[in-house]
Amino acid sequence: MPLPAIQESYSGRVNELTIGGGARKKTVTVGGAKTIPYGGDRAATGRRPVIAIDVLDSPPQDWPAVLADAYGGVLADPAAWAKKAVDEFGGDLVCLKFDGLHPDKGNLGADHAVAVTQKVIGAVGVPLILWGSGNDEKDNAVMPKVSQAAKGERVLLGTVTQDNYKSLTATALADQHLLIAQAPLDINIAKQVNILVSDMGFPLESLVMFQTTGTLGYGMEYAYSIQERERLAALGGDRLMALPVICDVGYESWRAKEAKASASEAPQWGDGAKRGPLWEATTAVALLQSGVDIVRMRHPAAVAIVREYINSLWGSD
Amino acid sequence: MALSGLEIFKLLPKTNCKKCGQPTCLAFAMALAQKKVSLEQCPDASPQAREALAAAAAPPMRLVSFGLGDAAAKTGQETVLFRHDEKFHSPTVVAATLPDDLPAAAAAARAKAIQALAFERVGQKMPVQAVAVLNRSGDAGRFAATAQLAKDTCKAVILVTQSPDAAKAALAHVKDAKPLLCGATDANAAAMAAIAKDAKCPLVAIAPDAEALAALTEKLKAAGCEDLVLCLETLDRWAEMRGLTLMRQLALKKNFRPLGYPVIAFAADGTPEAQVARASALIAKYAGIVVVDTIEPWALLPLLTVRQNIYTDPQKPVQVEPKLYAVGEAGADSPLMFTTNFSLTYYTVEGDVEASRVPSWILCVDTEGTSVLTAYSGDKLNEKIVAKAMKTANVETVVKHRKLIIPGYVAVMSGKLEEETGWEILVGPRESSIIPRYLKEVWAGQK
Ligand code: B12
Ligand code: SF4
Numbered sequence: 003m004p005l006p007a008i009q010e011s012y013s014g015r016v017n018e019l020t021i022g023g024g025a026r027k028k029t030v031t032v033g034g035a036k037t038i039p040y041g042g043d044r045a046a047t048g049r050r051p052v053i054a055i056d057v058l059d060s061p062p063q064d065w066p067a068v069l070a071d072a073y074g075g076v077l078a079d080p081a082a083w084a085k086k087a088v089d090e091f092g093g094d095l096v097c098l099k100f101d102g103l104h105p106d107k108g109n110l111g112a113d114h115a116v117a118v119t120q121k122v123i124g125a126v127g128v129p130l131i132l133w134g135s136g137n138d139e140k141d142n143a144v145m146p147k148v149s150q151a152a153k154g155e156r157v158l159l160g161t162v163t164q165d166n167y168k169s170l171t172a173t174a175l176a177d178q179h180l181l182i183a184q185a186p187l188d189i190n191i192a193k194q195v196n197i198l199v200s201d202m203g204f205p206l207e208s209l210v211m212f213q214t215t216g217t218l219g220y221g222m223e224y225a226y227s228i229q230e231r232e233r234l235a236a237l238g239g240d241r242l243m244a245l246p247v248i249c250d251v252g253y254e255s256w257r258a259k260e261a262k263a264s265a266s267e268a269p270q271w272g273d274g275a276k277r278g279p280l281w282e283a284t285t286a287v288a289l290l291q292s293g294v295d296i297v298r299m300r301h302p303a304a305v306a307i308v309r310e311y312i313n314s315l316w317g318s319d
Numbered sequence: 320m321a322l323s324g325l326e327i328f329k330l331l332p333k334t335n336c337k338k339c340g341q342p343t344c345l346a347f348a349m350a351l352a353q354k355k356v357s358l359e360q361c362p363d364a365s366p367q368a369r370e371a372l373a374a375a376a377a378p379p380m381r382l383v384s385f386g387l388g389d390a391a392a393k394t395g396q397e398t399v400l401f402r403h404d405e406k407f408h409s410p411t412v413v414a415a416t417l418p419d420d421l422p423a424a425a426a427a428a429r430a431k432a433i434q435a436l437a438f439e440r441v442g443q444k445m446p447v448q449a450v451a452v453l454n455r456s457g458d459a460g461r462f463a464a465t466a467q468l469a470k471d472t473c474k475a476v477i478l479v480t481q482s483p484d485a486a487k488a489a490l491a492h493v494k495d496a497k498p499l500l501c502g503a504t505d506a507n508a509a510a511m512a513a514i515a516k517d518a519k520c521p522l523v524a525i526a527p528d529a530e531a532l533a534a535l536t537e538k539l540k541a542a543g544c545e546d547l548v549l550c551l552e553t554l555d556r557w558a559e560m561r562g563l564t565l566m567r568q569l570a571l572k573k574n575f576r577p578l579g580y581p582v583i584a585f586a587a588d589g590t591p592e593a594q595v596a597r598a599s600a601l602i603a604k605y606a607g608i609v610v611v612d613t614i615e616p617w618a619l620l621p622l623l624t625v626r627q628n629i630y631t632d633p634q635k636p637v638q639v640e641p642k643l644y645a646v647g648e649a650g651a652d653s654p655l656m657f658t659t660n661f662s663l664t665y666y667t668v669e670g671d672v673e674a675s676r677v678p679s680w681i682l683c684v685d686t687e688g689t690s691v692l693t694a695y696s697g698d699k700l701n702e703k704i705v706a707k708a709m710k711t712a713n714v715e716t717v718v719k720h721r722k723l724i725i726p727g728y729v730a731v732m733s734g735k736l737e738e739e740t741g742w743e744i745l746v747g748p749r750e751s752s753i754i755p756r757y758l759k760e761v762w763a764g765q766k
């Protein structure tokens with residue numbers, strides 16, 4: 003039976019953006035959606051989503067055993083960790099997260115951060131995300147040096163917020179990196195950050211949006227709907243919303259008690275070693291339905307599940 | 320889709336007889352379009368006009384229910400493509416499989432395990448609602464026996480077979496439980512439609528793409544089956560998601576009746592992890608029923624939580640009643656603390672207080688269902704609101720001491736709150752998981 007025609011053309015499209023350059027053996031291109039998820043053929047939906055695996059600059063303090071054990075002995079060695087994340091676990095990118103700079107988590111300095119950056123650059127060929135500690139003062143002091151150390155590599159540098167964007171934007175501009183603009187589950191604030199950053203001469207086409215992320219059971223649906231609304235605005239022609247989107251799935255998921263609790267702590271929830279990674283993977287897959295382009299992840303088993311899911315739709319790469 | 324005044328006018332007798340109380344038929348039609356009057360008020364309206372109006376008023380996607388009593392499952396009647404546009408109405412029915420080729424003992428054990436499967440999160444029950452009986456044996460007798468087993472779980476039953484004989488045999492046992500019959504294909508349509516109609520149970524239409532499905536539902540409808548569910552049978556995962564999205568668009572935006580039914584999807588092959596990943600996507604993108612093969616709690620908990628999240632009303636956070644709650648045998652010397660009435664916040668705190676095994680009072684403050692920091696920054700949580708909640712709950716008569724533990728994240732409000740209430744304010748930890756340690760170490764030291 004013939005079906006009525008559905009008017010499926012949108013006036014806007016999401017920017018395509020290529021991460022990686024310089025000594026990178028690979029680049030990763032994200033974005034490009036011309037329609038909603040499954041609103042057309044694969045090509046119209048843009049590039050396939052990619053997975054960035056987290057590497058911390060200093061050994062994680064509070065990771066549950068299920069997560070830490072998956073990495074064996076490399077957690078104190080960011081270079082070995084990054085290599086494992088790419089060679090064994092198949093990360094499309096590595097996200098180097100500088101937790102150790104935070105005054106509450108080690109208060110490490112610029113020398114440390116630069117040294118770690120150089121080591122990780124040398125260890126892997128995939129493009130990098132370099133993500134600050136979240137402490138404005140410390141990040142403003144240190145991240146420009148990290149950016150310089152990665153000059154030429156065209157990394158994705160994060161994050162700039164409504165209240166703290168000048169120093170990182172200037173650095174990213176000088177070193178020709180890409181930037182992550184952050185907003186707290188709020189479309190208007192997201193727009194505002196994008197305007198502030200582009201007013202400094204930084205091209206919108208080099209920005210990725212980050213709306214903070216809620217994990218499954220802890221606000222996932224807020225991130226989901228905000229991202230869906232932003233994507234619809236982008237397709238409707240709003241240039242300020244036409245940016246690829248990143249979610250921080252790994253960190254958020256492993257804070258949930260459903261991910262962390264062992265089977266003896268929560269017998270009614272079954273095997274903890276299986277449940278934790280699946281909590282992370284399910285969060286990622288659910289968020290992908292809102293049109294997300296990059297997911298930051300932690301557990302290799304979770305990465306494998308999401309990889310299999312992505313391949314089942316887009317074909318293996 | 321509602322008819323316009325002019326469209327309604329064309330259906331009326333156009334005699335302007337005024338029996339309806341309106342000056343003209345046109346005036347009546349306009350009033351009817353605005354739902355100010357009902358068609359009953361025109362005594363001369365033709366049966367055709369009544370039918371056309373009823374059809375136009377029907378929802379663009381049919382509501383289909385199966386199972387009876389406590390086991391009743393409902394799906395369909397969705398109105399939007401994006402949950403933020405309104406909300407999704409009928410939470411996806413999650414079903415677990417019960418194949419009919421298992422040895423008797425294994426089948427019984429599996430049925431029992433499925434029956435016991437249920438979780439609770441933030442005060443809401445999250446059950447697996449249905450059992451999908453699979454006719455893997457190809458044998459009608461075994462299928463019927465397994466259907467009986469499924470019915471005994473007290474969940475809604477889905478009979479998955481394309482064999483009219485097997486369907487008939489199973490329905491002879493479980494017809495009174497109103498199972499969903501899955502289903503009819505182009506090949507068996509006539510036989511299956513007759514069986515479903517006879518048993519008065521809803522029927523799934525199975526076809527490889529949207530065009531074929533639309534043709535099949537028309538055929539089934541002509542055969543007298545109104546309660547239909549769509550099933551897109553394709554191995555191409557992209558085509559499946561694309562098809563589900565397209566069918567939802569056609570049903571809601573084009574009011575295309577042949578596809579105006581809910582959808583069932585099977586994510587029942589591969590590892591439990593792969594099934595849950597795929598089923599999660601299907602829940603978000605328009606499956607009204609999803610069938611998985613796994614019955615592992617570690618796999619179903621995340622899946623059912625996806626359903627809970629996606630189907631939460633975006634305009635109305637899940638809330639608990641704001642009042643004073645006792646955890647354990649709380650008495651006059653027990654600690655008193657406050658939190659917000661956002662379900663997630665309240666139940667997280669309650670769980671941790673319970674884990675401490677220190678009997679306590681939790682004063683649940685009305686913050687319109689928002690979290691501690693969201694409420695505080697939105698001015699839905701301040702010293703006046705807390706003081707009022709304390710008064711309403713009569714906490715002065717409940718505890719002898721005059722100490723109130725507050726969430727660590729709102730430590731800044733302690734000064735004003737102390738002034739407002741005259742109570743001593745103790746700043747608790749930020750993360751509620753630290754509450755057990757806090758109660759054992761800090762609170763215990765207070766006395
Ligand atoms: C989801 C969310 C929203 C949702 C609302 C969700 C809801 N129903 O509350 C929406 C999108 C609507 C929203 C709106 C706003 N939000 Co908001 N939101 C969040 C987010 C992402 C998660 C909140 C959440 O659900 N937390 C989980 C619950 C369980 O946490 P909780 O209630 O704090 O409870 C924990 C503890 O406090 C503790 N606890 C609770 N009770 C008690 C009691 C005792 C005795 C003890 C000891 C401990 C304790 O235990 C719990 C578990 O550890 C947070 C950021 C984040 N990741 O935390 C921002 C956040 C809370 N929002 C923020 C803001 C500013 C807002 C807005 C004002 C503006 C905006 N930018 O959106 C509006 C206000 C809306 C209004 N007018 O009411 C800020 C608050 C800033 C601040 N530090 O004050 C945050 C922190 C984001 C940020 N970093 O900027 N938000
Ligand atoms: S009663 Fe019916 S026919 Fe008579 S005026 Fe009203 S609408 Fe027209």
